Amino acid sequence: MKIFQREQRSLFGEILDWMLTPLLLLWPVSLVLTWLVAQGIAGKPFDRALEYNVGALAQLITVNKSRAQFSLPLPARELLRADDADTVYYQVLGSDGEYLSGERNLPSPPDDDRLAVGEIHMRDAEYKGVDLKVAYMWVRLDVAQGKPALVQVAETMDKRSVLATEIVKGVMLPQFVILPLAVLLVWLALVQAIKPLNRLEERIRARSPDDLSALDAQAVPLEVAPLVESVNDLLLRLKDSIATQKRFLADAAHQLKTPLAGLRMQADLAQREGANAEDLKQSLRQIGRSSIRATHTVNQLLALARAESSGAVLAQQPCDLAKLTMEVTRDCAPRAMDKEIDVGYEGVQPGTAGGTIAGNPTLIKEMIRNLVDNAINYTPSSAETPGVITTRVLVDPFSKVPVLQVENSGPGIPAAERELVFQPFYRVLGTEADGSGLGLPIVLEIARQHQATVTIDDCRPGQPQPGACLTVRFSPSGS
Helix, strand or coil: CCCCCCCCCCHHHHHHHHHHHHHHHHHHHHHHHHHHHHHHHHHHHHHHHHHHHHHHHHCCEEEECCEEEECCCHHHHHHHHCCCCCCEEEEEECCCCCEEEECCCCCCCCHHHHHCECCEEEEEEEECCEEEEEEEEEECCCCCCCCCEEEEEEEECHHHHHHHHHHHHHHHHHHHHHHHHHHHHHHHHHHHHCHHHHHHHHHHHCCCCCCCCCCCHHHCCCCCHHHHHHHHHHHHHHHHHHHHHHHHHHHHHHHHHHHHHHHHHHHHHHCCCCCCHHHHHHHHHHHHHHHHHHHHHHHHHHHHHHHHHCCCCCCCEEEEHHHHHHHHHHHHHHHHHHCCEEEEEEECCCCCCCCEEEECHHHHHHHHHHHHHHHHHCCCCCCCCCEEEEEEEEECCCCCCEEEEEEECCCCCCHHHCCHHHCCCCCCCCCCCCCCCCHHHHHHHHHHHCCEEEEEECCCCCCCCCCEEEEEEECHHHC
């Protein structure tokens, strides 16, 4: 149950609610308990007075000729009735239950109390429609019958109620002052305790938009430190993302600048004076090649952006890795044949147990296509010495995870550059292959989204043309 309701939740209000709600709910409970305790405290002195009167009256019972007699002096009688607030009654009965003195119709105690002779007991009773507190005692007499006599003293309960009320007032009235003071102190304490959050807010608002440095987690309370650390982690990832975007845009602009400059130069050459038809055709051919290169670069940039941003968007489904690899190999075969390259597939067949992975089929085919395209670009081939590219899907006999391999008979990738080739726009020195330098970064990003690793090895170590074997190994969680 909330005392303060708000449309927008407030930490200050939540803490205040949880502190004040129990306090206000316990206050009436405290009032009831105080009243009950006050009733018991207020009755004790009056109970002792009744017990004293019972003992005093019991001593006035005498036995004469085997009969009980009771004689109450007049001063004692007046003393029993001298009370402005309450009325005092008494009753004395003999051993046969005969009336000796006092109120004739005063209620008698239960019969089972006759066993407790000589002990004073207390009970509640009602007489003439008024509640009474009764003290009574059975008195043993030296008579033949041996039955005890009964002495009772009763008193109305007005003084008890008045005293209990005064006790409750004395206890509860100060609380009407203490309770608002406690609420005020709680309010001030919360205001003081929440100031570090206000200072943190001011520091964040005072920052410039390009300031992505980490917040000082030591300058905030211990409970807020995990939140600050999470924000710092977000700032770090945001900083890396912005840096990657800036680097990507700079590299993309640089890569597009070259084919665009070539297009402009060939257009200028085609428009020069004295150019013949052959020169015009040559310029047009160069323009066509430059436009193809620019289109390929743009497509690769879009593919990389799609791979980086689609991991949390596109749903995953079971994918037959062998089937997808065979489809991509078949699609790339015409381009490989144009370069006189022998391309083929070997390994497990579609539907083989262990060859299925959980992933996005569009991205996986994009990854395989980039591996094959990269191999076609960097595999030299001629009619006399044709290049060879082999795509392969295996199932690891130990871990039972699928493994994708693409081998080529090209010059290979030096060990010192095997990590660099996965950076955007990086190209191995000494190669004249036509490419954008984005194929392997796309492969790495898609593999990362499918919990897979990419490694590069030599196919034929020690040979002049060692070739390159790119291996994509999927994890058990991704298969």
